[in-house]
Structures are given as structure tokens and as C-alpha cells.
Amino acid sequence: MLFNSIDFAIFLPVVFFLYWFVTQRNLKIQNLLLVVASYLFYGWWDWRFLTLIMFSSVVDYAVGLGLSRANNRARRKLLLWVSIIVNLGFLGFFKYYNFFIDNFIAAFAFFGVSLSKNTLNIILPVGISFYTFQTLSYSIDVYRKKIEPTKDFIAFCAFVSFFPQLVAGPIERATNLLPQFYKKRVFDYAAAVNGMRQILWGLFKKIVIADNCARYANIIFNNYHDYSGSTLLLGAFFFTFQIYGDFSGYSDIAIGTSSLFGFKLKRNFAYPYFSRDMAEFWRRWHISLSTWFRDYLYIPLGGSHCTILKKIRNLFLIFTVSGFWHGANWTFIAWGLFNAISFLPLLVLDKNRNNLDIVASGRVLPSFSELFRILRTFLLIVISWVFFRAETIGDAFIYIRNIFTLSLISAPGFRGDEEVQTTIFLIIAFIIVEWCGREHQHALSGMERVLPRTGRWVSYIVLILITYFYGNFSESIEFIYFQF
Numbered sequence: 001m002l003f004n005s006i007d008f009a010i011f012l013p014v015v016f017f018l019y020w021f022v023t024q025r026n027l028k029i030q031n032l033l034l035v036v037a038s039y040l041f042y043g044w045w046d047w048r049f050l051t052l053i054m055f056s057s058v059v060d061y062a063v064g065l066g067l068s069r070a071n072n073r074a075r076r077k078l079l080l081w082v083s084i085i086v087n088l089g090f091l092g093f094f095k096y097y098n099f100f101i102d103n104f105i106a107a108f109a110f111f112g113v114s115l116s117k118n119t120l121n122i123i124l125p126v127g128i129s130f131y132t133f134q135t136l137s138y139s140i141d142v143y144r145k146k147i148e149p150t151k152d153f154i155a156f157c158a159f160v161s162f163f164p165q166l167v168a169g170p171i172e173r174a175t176n177l178l179p180q181f182y183k184k185r186v187f188d189y190a191a192a193v194n195g196m197r198q199i200l201w202g203l204f205k206k207i208v209i210a211d212n213c214a215r216y217a218n219i220i221f222n223n224y225h226d227y228s229g230s231t232l233l234l235g236a237f238f239f240t241f242q243i244y245g246d247f248s249g250y251s252d253i254a255i256g257t258s259s260l261f262g263f264k265l266k267r268n269f270a271y272p273y274f275s276r277d278m279a280e281f282w283r284r285w286h287i288s289l290s291t292w293f294r295d296y297l298y299i300p301l302g303g304s305h306c307t308i309l310k311k312i313r314n315l316f317l318i319f320t321v322s323g324f325w326h327g328a329n330w331t332f333i334a335w336g337l338f339n340a341i342s343f344l345p346l347l348v349l350d351k352n353r354n355n356l357d358i359v360a361s362g363r364v365l366p367s368f369s370e371l372f373r374i375l376r377t378f379l380l381i382v383i384s385w386v387f388f389r390a391e392t393i394g395d396a397f398i399y400i401r402n403i404f405t406l407s408l409i410s411a412p413g414f415r416g417d418e419e420v421q422t423t424i425f426l427i428i429a430f431i432i433v434e435w436c437g438r439e440h441q442h443a444l445s446g447m448e449r450v451l452p453r454t455g456r457w458v459s460y461i462v463l464i465l466i467t468y469f470y471g472n473f474s475e476s477i478e479f480i481y482f483q484f
Contacts, residue, residue, distance in 0.1 A: 001044040002479070003253045004206055011041065012257065019261060020187055031158045031181055034261070038163035042126070049125040052090060057160045059086045060135045064142045064149030064156075076143060083139035087132040094125055096328045127167030129325060133292055135160050138174035140296060147175050155181035164257040168250045168479055170268040170288035177265070185262030195259025197444040200460065202252030204467050206479070209430055210245030211472035212423045213238040220414055221389055224399050229408035232399060236382045239389045241427055244273065246480045247286070252442055271438045273431075274359050276373040278342045278380060279352035289325070293318050308348065315347055316340045326388075331396060335387040342380050358439050426470060 001007050015037045023030040043050050063083045070076045138159075141147045150156050159178045165171075220227060220235025227235070251268035258265045272284035282290055294303075301314045316337070323336025346352040359374065360366040366374065383400060390396035437443035447456050 001041045003250065003257075004203060007044065011037075012260075016260060027182075027184055028152075028154055030185075031152075031154045034158045034163070035154060035161060038158070038161035038166060041163040042161065042166055045126050052125055052128065053131060053161055056087060056090065056132065056135050057157050059083060060139050060160075061150070061153055061156050063139050065151070067139075067142045068149040080139060080143045083136060087136040087139075091128055091132045094128055130169050130171055131160060131166060133171050133289075134173075137171075137292065137296065138178070141174055147178070150178060152182070162258075162263070164254040164261075164263075165251075165265055168247070168254070169286075170251055170254065170266050171292055172265060172288070177263070180263050188259075188262065191259045191262075194445055195256040197447065197460075198252045198256030198259070198442050200463060201442055201444045202249040202254075202256060204463055205245040205249030205252065205430075207471035207473070208245075208426060208467050210242045210249060210480075212426070212470070213242035213245065215472060216414075216420055216423065217242050217389070221399075223414075224395070224402065227402075227414055228410050228412065229403045229405045230410050231412040231414050232403045233382075233408065234412040235414075236386050236389075236399075236403070238423075240273075240382050240385050241430075243385060243388070243480055244269075245430075250479045255442075267441060271434055273378055273381065274374055274435065274438055275377050275381075276355045276359060276370060277346055277351070277377055278339065279346045280355040281377060281381060282339070282343070283356075289322070293322055297321065304347075311347055312344065315343060319343070330393050331387050331390055334393050334396065335384055338384045338387055342384070361439065422470065426466075 001011060015033070018033055019030060023033050039050055039053075042053065060083050063079050066079045067076055070079060138147070138156075142149045155178065158181050159172075159174060162172075162177070217235055217238040220231060221239065224232055224235070248269040255265045255267070266288055268286060268288050270284040270287065272281050275281035275284055298314055298318045301317065302310050303314065304311055306314075319336040319340035320333060321336075322339075323332040323334070326332040326335070343352070346354075359370055386399050387393070387396045390399060434443050437446060440446040444459075447459065451459065
């Protein structure tokens with residue numbers, strides 16, 4: 001079920017009504033309602049994949065109970081490996097089976113050995129990378145004794161399948177989300193209002209920014225041989241805002257929806273395109289995944305508390321794995337390596353934690369130095385997204401090479417919708433609103449401090465009208481991260 005669909009517009013108020021007005025008196029029934037609603041939400045795509053969530057939930061619930069009773073270290077490790085193998089096994093089979101088979105055959109073909117291709121017609125379950133990491137983190141944290149294993153199976157199933165963030169995050173930790181299912185929720189009007197604001201802003205990001213950018217990015221990337229360097233740069237610019245508007249828009253809707261039900265999810269984006277270096281960007285982009293890899297892979301390998309060579313090894317490993325997590329294509333690994341190379345000078349010079357504050361905090365405009373660093377970092381980000389979007393690594397290199405030609409100084413133009421100027425204007429307006437809200441959790445969350453009630457309602461109506469008149473409703477575009 002898509003957030004930007006009529007189905008969800010009906011689903012959400014029905015679940016909200018049942019949650020607060022029918023099941024509020026009984027916590028277990030309320031949690032059970034969330035499980036049923038979440039399974040309905042997920043099964044809307046393909047009910048058969050519900051068995052994967054059910055099985056993963058049962059395995060990790062049982063592993064948690066087993067860890068609570070096991071005092072022997074070897075037995076505890078065995079139980080942990082059961083969780084790791086089951087979760088990563090499912091993920092590897094559905095997401096990477098054909099990738100490994102194709103590359104295995106290609107490797108033999110390079111040496112002149114022909115092998116028959118025997119790949120399967122495997123459908124990738126929506127959001128499998130997200131919920132497997134979420135439930136796997138529970139087993140690891142129980143093993144590390146950071147959290148007590150739950151005996152409440154309904155609460156655990158609700159934690160694994162919680163519908164707002166089930167298919168595209170944020171990837172929640174059991175230490176944060178699971179305890180919220182144990183205690184009675186009380187409706188918080190202020191949190192609900194702020195949640196509705198965040199949902200509205202998330203829908204604007206998705207329907208107006210991301211989906212309009214997708215239209216032009218697809219035209220340019222699919223026909224990149226035909227265009228000038230300036231047009232190719234514009235295409236990369238459009239995809240840069242497509243993926244940000246799409247993914248952060250989903251997170252905004254997920255976090256806002258959770259607020260309606262009395263839950264607090266972790267922040268997943270913190271205005272990443274205002275970053276002054278690549279280290280800051282990765283502290284602000286897909287925060288739930290970055291911190292997951294930091295806590296469960298980077299730090300166990302030694303993190304930054306080791307020799308410089310091991311630091312570099314850890315850096316490249318973490319970005320390579322991050323790239324591979326995104327999809328079964330070498331372009332994602334190249335994207336990860338590009339980010340590692342961009343990050344490397346900061347790590348070597350020990351400058352990777354220089355920008356921990358909010359840029360231009362307390363000021364209307366950044367300094368010239370801050371603006372230069374933001375633009376320099378943004379250009380690196382734009383180039384990195386070319387690898388992410390391209391069909392092959394070869395296409396990505398040709399695309400980038402064709403940008404940096406003499407045609408870069410020409411006026412951009414392409415065979416597409418002439419309304420592209422409107423989209424560029426909307427992106428500029430979007431950047432201004434985000435800049436003004438950069439010190440808040442999301443761009444609209446501080447409105448009550450600067451606008452009176454009437455002004456806020458006028459802003460909401462204007463935003464709704466802009467979404468209605470300028471949103472891309474002509475084609476149904478799924479959220480990009482559903483494929484991951």
C-alpha cells in the first residue's frame with residue numbers, strides 16, 4: 001500500500017479510529033490491531049510475502065528467549081548465528097541470488113568456459129532489507145545484553161511489522177521502539193498536529209518534488225547520449241532531488257504517521273544537502289542505516305580507534321557493504337566506493353568530525369566560506385548519484401565524462417515537458433523552506449513559533465493547493481527505496 005494512494009487515505013483514518021476509540025482500553029488488543037493493520041498494509045502488495053515476516057519474527061523471538069536462558073557462551077553464539085543466517089539468508093536469496101549466478105557465469109565466460117544460465121524468476125519482497133535489519137538488530141542487542149528479551153510475542157510482532165516504517169524505514173532499534181509497545185499510549189494532541197504537518201511536508205516532497213523530478217531525470221538518463229553537458233548536469237540535479245524528496249518524504253510520512261498513534265521514531269534525515277563535507281552528509285543522510293552499520297559493523301571492526309590503515313580498511317568496507325545493501329548491481333558498489341574515496345581525505349586528516357553543528361546556526365544566511373563548502377560538497381553528492389542511477393558503471397562514467405565537456409557552458413535543453421522551469425522554481429522554493437527550517441526536526445515543525453494560527457492555516461492550504469495543482473498525478477511512481 002502506497003502512502004500517496006487512495007487506499008492509504010482510507011486505511012489510515014479507519015485504523016486511527018479503531019486504535020483510539022475501540023481498542024484503547026486494552027493494550028494487548030491495541031497491539032494486536034497494529035499487527036493486523038501492518039500485515040494488511042504489507043500484504044496489499046503480495047500476501048505471500050507475509051510468511052517471510054512471520055517466519056523472521058518467530059525465529060528472532062525464539063532466539064531472544066533462547067538467549068535469556070543460555071549461560072554457555074558457545075550456545076549463545078550459536079543462537080545468534082541462527083538469527084544472522086536466517087535473516088541474511090532470506091535477504092541474500094531474494095535480493096542477490098541472480099546477481100551472484102550472473103557474475104559467476106560471466107567470470108567463467110571471461111576464461112572461455114561457457115556455463116548454462118539457471119537463474120530464477122525471483123520477485124524481491126518490498127522492504128526486505130529494512131525489516132531484516134530491524135529484527136536482526138534485536139537479536140544482536142539481546143546477545144550483547146543491551147536489551148532484555150521480550151516474552152510478549154504480540155508486541156514483538158508489532159515491533160517487526162509496524163506499518164508506518166515497515167517497507168522503507170527508518171530502521172528502528174528494539175532498544176527504542178520495542179519498549180513503546182509495552183506501555184499504554186495516551187493521545188497527544190500537540191504531537192499529532194506536528195505529525196500531520198510532517199505528513200503534509202512528506203507528501204509534498206514525494207508528489208511535487210520527487211515525482212516531477214523523476215519525469216525529467218528519466219528522460220535525460222535514458223537518452224544521455226543525445227544531450228549536452230549542461231543538460232546531463234541538470235538531469236543529475238533532478239535525480240539528486242528526486243531521491244532526496246522521495247526517500248526523506250517517505251520517512252517524514254512514516255514518522256508523522258507514527259506520531260498519530262503515540263510512537264516516536266528516530267529521525268532519518270537532517271537536511272543532508274546543507275552539509276559542508278562528506279562526513280557531515282553521512283551523519284545527516286539515511287541516519288538509521290548509517291548508524292546501524294556504525295554500531296554493528298564499523299565499531300566491532302575497531303572503528304576509528306585503530307591504526308590508520310585499519311581505519312581506511314574499515315571505511316572502504318562500510319561503504320562497500322552499504323552500496324551492496326542498496327541493490328544487486330555493481331553500480332551501487334561503485335557508488336559506495338565513490339563515497340568512500342570522497343570521505344577518505346577527511347579521515348586521514350582527522351577532519352571527519354569538524355562540522356557537528358547546524359550550519360549558520362542562528363543566522364539567516366551562511367558565510368561565504370560555508371556556502372562554498374556546501375556547494376562543493378553538493379557537487380560531489382550530485383556526481384555520486386550518477387553511479388546510483390545509471391544502469392551500468394560504464395554508463396555512469398560516460399555520463400560524467402560527457403558532463404565535463406565544452407557543452408557544459410551551453411544552455412540546457414532536452415526533448416521533454418516544457419514545464420521543466422516550473423519544477424526548477426518549485427525546487428528552489430523547496431530549498432528555501434528547508435533552509436529556513438534546518439534547525440528543526442522537519443521543515444514545518446517550528447511554524448507555531450513564527451506564525452500565528454491564521455498564518456499557519458494559510459500555509460497549509462497553500463501547500464495543499466500547490467500539491468494538487470503541481471503534483472505529478474499522471475503516473476504512479478513507487479517510492480525509490482521500495483526496491484531495496
